[in-house]
Amino acid sequence: MPERIEIPDSFPSVGGVSDKRVVITGAGRGLGELITHAFSRGGAKVVLVARTERELKSVADSLPGPTMVFCGDVRDADFNEAVADGTVSEWGGVDVWICNAGISPIVAGPLDTAPQVWRDVIDVNLTGAFLGARAAARVMGKGGRLIFTGSVLGERPCKGLAAYSASKAGLVGMAKGLALDLASSGITVNVVAPGWFDSPLADAWKSNDQLSEFILGHTAQKRWGRSVDLAGAFQFLASEAAAFVTGTVLNVDGGYLLA
Numbered sequence: 001m002p003e004r005i006e007i008p009d010s011f012p013s014v015g016g017v018s019d020k021r022v023v024i025t026g027a028g029r030g031l032g033e034l035i036t037h038a039f040s041r042g043g044a045k046v047v048l049v050a051r052t053e054r055e056l057k058s059v060a061d062s063l064p065g066p067t068m069v070f071c072g073d074v075r076d077a078d079f080n081e082a083v084a085d086g087t088v089s090e091w092g093g094v095d096v097w098i099c100n101a102g103i104s105p106i107v108a109g110p111l112d113t114a115p116q117v118w119r120d121v122i123d124v125n126l127t128g129a130f131l132g133a134r135a136a137a138r139v140m141g142k143g144g145r146l147i148f149t150g151s152v153l154g155e156r157p158c159k160g161l162a163a164y165s166a167s168k169a170g171l172v173g174m175a176k177g178l179a180l181d182l183a184s185s186g187i188t189v190n191v192v193a194p195g196w197f198d199s200p201l202a203d204a205w206k207s208n209d210q211l212s213e214f215i216l217g218h219t220a221q222k223r224w225g226r227s228v229d230l231a232g233a234f235q236f237l238a239s240e241a242a243a244f245v246t247g248t249v250l251n252v253d254g255g256y257l258l259a
């Protein structure tokens with residue numbers, strides 16, 4: 001091998017997450033459930049976080065590897081700190097923290113968006129992610145990985161989802177800021193921005209004919225995303241192969257941002 005090509009024999013397989021201790025919020029269903037399965041099948045130890053205990057336990061029971069379940073609300077700073085401390089005390093540390101919990105309660109214009117709905121969306125999607133990142137940064141060491149689930153709507157909003165789009169655009173700014181803040185601690189911070197995926201959250205989008213038509217019309221591949229399309233992006237960013245990737249957005253959208 002030429003001298004300038006430094007690829008050690010131990011170079012990890014791209015997306016290798018074996019033995020990593022991974023916290024995943026919003027792990028009870030939808031995209032979080034699928035990410036959790038992918039990491040567990042890749043040999044990671046996974047910590048499942050959401051509010052509905054029944055869903056978390058059902059997912060945890062179906063996983064092949066070690067799991068822990070923490071039931072609570074990502075809007076609660078103390079809860080996030082307890083997840084961090086509980087993981088450290090049980091498994092000795094945290095390697096990856098995926099802030100994936102999110103809501104999109106309505107499709108409506110500004111006059112039909114109650115102030116409380118706006119606040120809820122920002123609180124869960126943006127503040128909740130910050131509180132998770134804050135707890136993670138306290139306990140993570142060099143090589144730590146923070147990953148936020150963003151959305152293509154953070155870059156290209158569509159009608160009726162202004163609060164959701166604002167929360168996801170905010171995540172990108174936050175990730176870039178934190179990437180700068182945490183670089184000296186050896187922690188990378190990135191966003192995976194899914195396009196339109198079939199999940200319980202997407203039910204409200206699918207049942208809106210106008211929105212549904214818009215989505216397929218603007219997705220270059222003319223289909224909704226499937227589980228197999230997404231997990232690899234998270235695994236890559238969590239792996240050693242992505243050590244030099246920070247402050248970036250990885251769009252997984254079938255070309256939605258192109259069309």
Ligand SMILES: NC(=O)c1ccc[n+]([C@@H]2O[C@H](COP(=O)([O-])OP(=O)(O)OC[C@H]3O[C@@H](n4cnc5c(N)ncnc54)[C@H](OP(=O)(O)O)[C@@H]3O)[C@@H](O)[C@H]2O)c1
Pocket residue numbers: 025026027028029030031032049050051052053055072073074075100101102103124128149150151152193194195196197198199200201202
């Ligand atoms: N589906 C898509 O097409 C799509 C596209 C782009 C981005 N996304 C993003 O992907 C992420 C997951 O979405 P999804 O489609 O999988 O949604 P989902 O099926 O509704 O699942 C959301 C998960 O987040 C949890 N959650 C919600 N609020 C929470 C809170 N306050 N505290 C703790 N956990 C909370 C939910 O559990 P509990 O309700 O039990 O707490 C659930 O486990 C979100 O950030 C979403 O914005 C989705």
